Amino acid sequence: MTFEDYRGVWVFIEEKEGEIVPVSLELLGAGRTLADKRGVELSGVLIGHNVTELTSNLFEYGADKVYVYDQPIFKLYRTESFMKALLHCSEKYKPEIILYGATSTGKDLASAVATDLPTGLTADTTELDVEEDTGLLLASRPAFGGNIMATILCKKYRPQMATVRPKVMKALSPDKNRTGELIQENIELKEEEMRTKVLKIVRETKKKIKIDEADIVVAGGKGLGSAEGFKLIGQLADTLGGVVGASRDVVEAGWVEHHHQVGQTGVTVTPKIYFAIGISGAIQHIVGMKNSGMIIAINKDPNAAIFQSCHYGIVGDAFEILPILVEEIKKELGKEEVHHVREV
Numbered sequence: 001m002t003f004e005d006y007r008g009v010w011v012f013i014e015e016k017e018g019e020i021v022p023v024s025l026e027l028l029g030a031g032r033t034l035a036d037k038r039g040v041e042l043s044g045v046l047i048g049h050n051v052t053e054l055t056s057n058l059f060e061y062g063a064d065k066v067y068v069y070d071q072p073i074f075k076l077y078r079t080e081s082f083m084k085a086l087l088h089c090s091e092k093y094k095p096e097i098i099l100y101g102a103t104s105t106g107k108d109l110a111s112a113v114a115t116d117l118p119t120g121l122t123a124d125t126t127e128l129d130v131e132e133d134t135g136l137l138l139a140s141r142p143a144f145g146g147n148i149m150a151t152i153l154c155k156k157y158r159p160q161m162a163t164v165r166p167k168v169m170k171a172l173s174p175d176k177n178r179t180g181e182l183i184q185e186n187i188e189l190k191e192e193e194m195r196t197k198v199l200k201i202v203r204e205t206k207k208k209i210k211i212d213e214a215d216i217v218v219a220g221g222k223g224l225g226s227a228e229g230f231k232l233i234g235q236l237a238d239t240l241g242g243v244v245g246a247s248r249d250v251v252e253a254g255w256v257e258h259h260h261q262v263g264q265t266g267v268t269v270t271p272k273i274y275f276a277i278g279i280s281g282a283i284q285h286i287v288g289m290k291n292s293g294m295i296i297a298i299n300k301d302p303n304a305a306i307f308q309s310c311h312y313g314i315v316g317d318a319f320e321i322l323p324i325l326v327e328e329i330k331k332e333l334g335k336e337e338v339h340h341v342r343e344v
Contacts, residue, residue: 003135006096006158009035012086012109013046013058013066014101020054023101023166025061030169031099032062034130034137041065043095047085049075052182059180062172067093067183073191076198077105081189083112088187090117095159096135099128102163110163120154122162124264126287128169137162142264142283149283167212167268167291211260216242217271219262219289220250223278223299224318227255232322233277239326239333245269245289247279263288277318281306298322 009031014021028044035042043065044058055066069085086109090098098113100106102124114121122139127149129138136153137160143150154160211217218240220233230250237244246260262269263285274292278299279285286309289295297310298318307313314321 001156001158003096003158006094006135008040008043008093008095008097009038010043010045010090010095010098010159011063012098012100012106013044013054014103014105015046015048015051015054018050018054020057021101021103022171023103023106023164025171026166026169027099027101027164028058028062029172030128030164031097032172034097034128035064037130037132038096038135040096043067043093045069045086045089045098047074047082049073052184055180055182057174059178060174060176062178063180065181065183067185069185069187071186071189073189073194076201078194078196078198079108079112080194080196082109083116084189085185085187086113087116089185090159092185097130097137098159098161100161100163102165107163110161114161117157117159119157119159119161120152122152122154125162125164126168126264128162128164136160142287165264165268167270168287170291211243211245211262212267212269214243214269215272216240216275217245217262217269217273217289217292218242218275218277219245219247219279220277221247221279221285222249222253223280223301224250225278227253229319230255232318235326236275236277236322236329239329240273242271242273245274247282247285276306276310277322279306280304281309 011027011031013024031042041064044063045067047069049072052068052070058066067089100110125139125141127140138151139162140149140151218233218237220230224230233244244260245262246256251258251261264287268288270291272293274289274295276297295310297306297313300317302315
């Protein structure tokens with residue numbers, strides 16, 4: 001391949017029910033850094049129906065250009081139609097890097113595009129960098145069960161591609177005065193030629209915890225010993241008005257459901273306060289919560305790796321510490337309620 005023909009950093013912009021999915025804005029922030037380092041443009045690729053009006057928002061978050069495929073056939077996501085559009089755009093304009101959110105849509109689309117181009121794809125990336133001179137994308141992610149960090153390179157093919165977990169990167173502060181170039185694209189696709197049809201959308205009615213949106217997450221690990229011991233995590237979370245998180249070991253043991261899991265194979269969270277209780281601190285877990293505003297660790301092992309990643313650490317038995325902590329928090333909250341009543 002002639003690498004000189006490939007230039008620019010792209011972000012696949014995921015849209016859902018008329019709104020940009022937040023991870024796409026986060027990737028524009030990361031992409032802006034890569035593009036500036038390379039001295040190239042940052043572009044978004046937006047595919048959907050009646051989505052053109054969303055492009056101004058993308059310029060505010062760092063995009064220089066936005067390629068838009070706004071056609072009825074893209075109203076609902078299907079691998080085949082979206083893949084054809086992205087392939088059409090990539091082959092026409094030749095970007096050197098394409099980033100996708102590691103959502104169900106992003107992962108599905110990225111893997112399909114990587115197969116057809118063909119090129120490499122690094123999945124669930126947690127760190128991104130680029131060599132200024134060569135343009136080689138340095139995509140890093142935990143490997144071997146989270147025991148090491150691996151940096152994966154795609155030396156022989158372009159574009160280089162990676163999916164990135166939501167909440168790992170940070171979006172730029174929107175600049176209302178920022179503008180860019182809108183490029184309307186079109187591809188001839190016929191509905192009758194599509195191999196898949198969306199017959200019906202059934203929305204999930206089961207209420208799941210929104211752990212990635214919580215301001216306070218209280219997470220527990222296998223150090224709590226049993227499902228019974230893990231109940232202390234729920235008590236502290238309830239007292240603080242937070243939500244329950246868990247390490248992978250706890251989920252695999254069946255103590256809580258998978259949607260509580262924080263880490264590389266779970267959810268990435270960025271709460272204001274994160275409690276890590278009885279959690280050893282494996283890389284696999286750390287990458288899912290390292291950007292929290294404040295991390296408080298409780299572990300009886302003074303050499304636990306979690307103490308290298310927290311702001312405050314308590315060495316001790318969680319079964320002794322948590323009841324005292326819950327009681328003291330209740331007292332303080334009670335004082336605030338009384339004080340509030342007096343003010344009224």
